[in-house]
Amino acid sequence: MADSTHPVAEAAQQAAAGDHVVIFDTTLRDGEQSPGASMTIEEKIRVAQVLEEMGVDVIEAGFPIASEGDFQAVNAIARIVKESVVCGLSRASAADIDRAAEALQPAARKRIHTFIATSPLHMKFKLQMEPEQVLQRVIDSVSRARRHTDDVEWSCEDGSRTEHEFLFRCVEAAIEAGATTINIPDTVGYAYPEEFADLIREIRNNVPNIDKAVISVHCHNDLGLAVANSLMAVEAGARQIECTINGIGERAGNAALEEVVMAMRTRADLLPYRNRIVTQEIMKASRLVSAITGFAIQPNKAIVGTNAFAHESGIHQDGMLKHAGTYEIMKPEDVGLVKSSLVMGKHSGRHAFRKKLEELGYELGENALNDAFLRFKNLADRKKEVFDEDIVALVDDQIGAGAQRIRFVRLAVQCGSEIKPRADLVLEVDGEEKAATAEGDGPVDATFRAIREIFPHQAELQLFQVGAVTQGTDAQADVTVRLAENGKTVNGGAADTDTIVAAARAYVAALNKLLTKREKTAPAALTA
Ligand SMILES: CC(=O)SCCNC(=O)CCNC(=O)[C@H](O)C(C)(C)COP(=O)(O)OP(=O)(O)OC[C@H]1O[C@@H](n2cnc3c(N)ncnc32)[C@H](O)[C@@H]1OP(=O)(O)O
Ligand SMILES: CC(C)C(=O)C(=O)O
Numbered sequence: 001m002a003d004s005t006h007p008v009a010e011a012a013q014q015a016a017a018g019d020h021v022v023i024f025d026t027t028l029r030d031g032e033q034s035p036g037a038s039m040t041i042e043e044k045i046r047v048a049q050v051l052e053e054m055g056v057d058v059i060e061a062g063f064p065i066a067s068e069g070d071f072q073a074v075n076a077i078a079r080i081v082k083e084s085v086v087c088g089l090s091r092a093s094a095a096d097i098d099r100a101a102e103a104l105q106p107a108a109r110k111r112i113h114t115f116i117a118t119s120p121l122h123m124k125f126k127l128q129m130e131p132e133q134v135l136q137r138v139i140d141s142v143s144r145a146r147r148h149t150d151d152v153e154w155s156c157e158d159g160s161r162t163e164h165e166f167l168f169r170c171v172e173a174a175i176e177a178g179a180t181t182i183n184i185p186d187t188v189g190y191a192y193p194e195e196f197a198d199l200i201r202e203i204r205n206n207v208p209n210i211d212k213a214v215i216s217v218h219c220h221n222d223l224g225l226a227v228a229n230s231l232m233a234v235e236a237g238a239r240q241i242e243c244t245i246n247g248i249g250e251r252a253g254n255a256a257l258e259e260v261v262m263a264m265r266t267r268a269d270l271l272p273y274r275n276r277i278v279t280q281e282i283m284k285a286s287r288l289v290s291a292i293t294g295f296a297i298q299p300n301k302a303i304v305g306t307n308a309f310a311h312e313s314g315i316h317q318d319g320m321l322k323h324a325g326t327y328e329i330m331k332p333e334d335v336g337l338v339k340s341s342l343v344m345g346k347h348s349g350r351h352a353f354r355k356k357l358e359e360l361g362y363e364l365g366e367n368a369l370n371d372a373f374l375r376f377k378n379l380a381d382r383k384k385e386v387f388d389e390d391i392v393a394l395v396d397d398q399i400g401a402g403a404q405r406i407r408f409v410r411l412a413v414q415c416g417s418e419i420k421p422r423a424d425l426v427l428e429v430d431g432e433e434k435a436a437t438a439e440g441d442g443p444v445d446a447t448f449r450a451i452r453e454i455f456p457h458q459a460e461l462q463l464f465q466v467g468a469v470t471q472g473t474d475a476q477a478d479v480t481v482r483l484a485e486n487g488k489t490v491n492g493g494a495a496d497t498d499t500i501v502a503a504a505r506a507y508v509a510a511l512n513k514l515l516t517k518r519e520k521t522a523p524a525a526l527t528a
């Protein structure tokens with residue numbers, strides 16, 4: 001185990017013995033496995049910093065052998081994060097484990113997470129290995145990981161569909177070889193809460209050395225049961241939950257961190273367990289992950305959806321006015337939603353803007369603040385009322401932008417039922433203004449063609465998504481554009497009262513990210 005004076009080490013020790021539940025966030029690893037959710041290194045660092053501030057015990061930062069980019073991201077996070085354990089994933093192979101150790105080398109506290117599938121289906125068809133060979137791999141991989149760190153997690157992939165007797169043998173062998181956390185994944189989201197809790201109890205009752213490790217669970221949401229399964233497992237004795245911000249992850253996603261944590265906080269009468277999460281940071285983390293991945297949060301999403309604390313019907317509003325407890329089981333401020341008395345408009349100054357940003361959970365440096373303030377003033381000139389959501393969209397936009405070789409300068413479009421849509425666009429490329437005019441099947445198509453004319457590229461447009469930040473015809477359009485090139489995907493986002501301008505800026509943001517990715521993987525090939 002890690003240094004016993006550190007809060008995370010303490011948490012792990014308490015977890016094994018008592019009521020502390022270790023929160024293991026895998027947004028940057030399993031979350032990033034969601035199709036289209038790929039993040040740049042800078043974005044991953046930003047997410048990791050927010051997770052650390054939030055009190056996450058363990059941050060799974062990536063799968064270092066998967067790519068040079070993943071290795072660099074884990075390595076960078078290992079250098080920066082001090083308060084959380086930084087974890088890297090590896091298959092049950094020496095090369096994976098050594099690569100993970102190399103990436104984690106600078107970490108103040110590091111964990112190697114090694115896994116192998118143990119279900120009959122996965123062993124026979126995917127691994128094409130006999131159970132006894134898998135068991136030997138468990139021993140070899142955990143022993144190898146222990147050479148690099150004393151904090152080793154072992155996972156039995158597809159654990160919930162594994163034959164129990166074999167599972168007990170593998171868990172015992174992993175602990176014997178030095179695993180300090182045993183993770184039981186419900187890899188395909190197949191488990192049912194009571195059944196999953198029984199599995200955890202059976203492991204506790206049938207593995208002789210189980211008291212030497214923390215039991216963890218990693219639940220997927222294919223049947224919408226990931227949070228229920230995780231909480232039932234805790235009741236049965238698990239003391240680590242693996243989860244992601246906004247529940248992103250492979251297929252239907254993982255257990256959502258915000259739901260798990262707020263359920264434990266709100267129903268502490270039934271779930272008397274502790275964790276280190278500063279729940280007031282939840283909204284900030286949720287918005288950041290949504291802005292970076294381009295995955296919009298459904299309005300009715302528990303805890304972080306825009307309607308999660310909204311009351312529109314008369315009887316509910318009446319109840320709320322008389323006593324908030326009538327319809328609210330949690331306080332909005334406990335998840336970081338602050339009701340602000342500052343009304344922002346074109347007459348607002350920098351001090352009020354800074355205060356508003358603080359209330360919304362943003363801390364910007366002086367330059368970023370000045371930039372955001374200019375854009376806010378510009379928006380306030382065009383929009384009757386500037387709502388908190390507008391300011392969030394504006395800042396998220398800026399946060400998501402990253403390095404910018406290409407800048408949007410201006411756009412004029414002609415469209416309507418009787419004319420061929422046409423876009424006149426000016427972009428700045430490496431400091432030089434370039435113009436193009438293009439026609440298309442619609443104003444957005446014409447605009448995107450104009451971008452391709454100014455900056456020719458092969459990337460494929462995978463997603464074009466438009467949402468409204470608030471209500472009303474003067475609402476800002478919130479646009480996400482996803483581009484793909486050579487297996488790499490990037491998301492660009494932008495908000496503007498003009499939908500076509502937002503589309504152009506979102507496309508340019510995505511293109512800039514793609515160029516940054518290209519630069520990191522092949523500096524010599526950096527042409528348009
Ligand atoms: C349940 C989970 O979330 S597991 C994590 C899933 N995440 C990812 O796969 C994302 C990152 N993955 C990748 O980048 C690639 O798959 C890599 C780099 C890991 C491997 O790439 P490749 O060498 O091209 O192999 P590929 O992905 O095609 O196949 C996986 C191989 O690993 C083997 N394998 C799968 N799991 C394990 C394991 N836990 N331990 C050892 N070997 C394993 C498979 O049997 C297969 O082996 P084979 O090539 O002998 O048939
Ligand atoms: C690697 C493991 C823990 C995983 O993600 C799963 O089984 O879902």
Ligand SMILES: [Mg+2]
Pocket residue numbers: 030185187218220250
């Ligand atoms: Mg998973």
